[in-house]
Amino acid sequence: MKDSTDKNSKQNVKDSIQEDMNQDNDLSSNESTSNQTANKDSIEPKTDDEGSAAIDLNTELTTDEADTDEADGEEELDLVGQLQIDLANTKDTLLRKAAELENVRKRVQRERISLFEDARIQAIQEIIPIAEDMNRTLEASASTKIDDNFLQGVQMVASKFKQLFERYGVEPINQARVPFNVDFHDAMLRQPSEDPKIPSNTVLQVLESGYKIGNRVIKHAKVIVSE
Numbered sequence: 001m002k003d004s005t006d007k008n009s010k011q012n013v014k015d016s017i018q019e020d021m022n023q024d025n026d027l028s029s030n031e032s033t034s035n036q037t038a039n040k041d042s043i044e045p046k047t048d049d050e051g052s053a054a055i056d057l058n059t060e061l062t063t064d065e066a067d068t069d070e071a072d073g074e075e076e077l078d079l080v081g082q083l084q085i086d087l088a089n090t091k092d093t094l095l096r097k098a099a100e101l102e103n104v105r106k107r108v109q110r111e112r113i114s115l116f117e118d119a120r121i122q123a124i125q126e127i128i129p130i131a132e133d134m135n136r137t138l139e140a141s142a143s144t145k146i147d148d149n150f151l152q153g154v155q156m157v158a159s160k161f162k163q164l165f166e167r168y169g170v171e172p173i174n175q176a177r178v179p180f181n182v183d184f185h186d187a188m189l190r191q192p193s194e195d196p197k198i199p200s201n202t203v204l205q206v207l208e209s210g211y212k213i214g215n216r217v218i219k220h221a222k223v224i225v226s227e
Contacts, residue, residue, distance in 0.1 A: 121218050131161035173210030173221040186220045193226040202226045
């Protein structure tokens with residue numbers, strides 16, 4: 001009887017232990033299933049909403065990059081346009097400065113020529129009275145007895161003055177029977193003409209010769225004019 005009881009107790013313990021092991025296996029199986037489910041969820045592809053969000057984000061990034069590129073392009077165009085304007089302004093300024101410099105160069109050249117002409121005319125004006133005195137001496141020698149050697153010397157000096165005037169383009173103003181011109185003549189006297197055919201305001205006689213260089217008068221002729 002006692003043996004039968006012991007066997008039953010042992011069997012009960014064994015069954016209890018087996019039951020506990022089965023429960024542990026069930027728990028392990030459940031945990032494994034949960035882990036597999038979690039891993040599956042992590043491996044599963046994204047849903048449509050998540051994909052749409054990613055596509056929208058990529059689209060926004062692409063749009064922002066395009067806007068940035070467009071803005072950079074506009075800035076480059078503005079910079080190129082400004083540089084072209086600056087270049088045109090600089091070129092215009094340089095051309096103006098070059099024109100001003102050329103005008104200054106021409107003005108200085110004209111002033112130098114004018115200064116040279118003024119100096120030459122002033123020198124000739126100083127010489128003219130001496131040359132005229134020589135000519136008057138020669139005119140007076142025609143009615144006065146003068147030593148021949150002295151007369152030859154005067155003639156030689158008068159000839160040198162004449163050559164000097166010719167070299168520098170000095171022309172005498174000593175013509176009579178020409179219309180009176182205030183640019184060339186100084187009227188010292190007005191008188192009736194002996195010849196009725198001579199019109200009024202005509203040079204009858206040149207009292208003192210005048211001189212000119214080209215169109216520039218350096219001394220007016222002193223004349224008698226008809227009434």
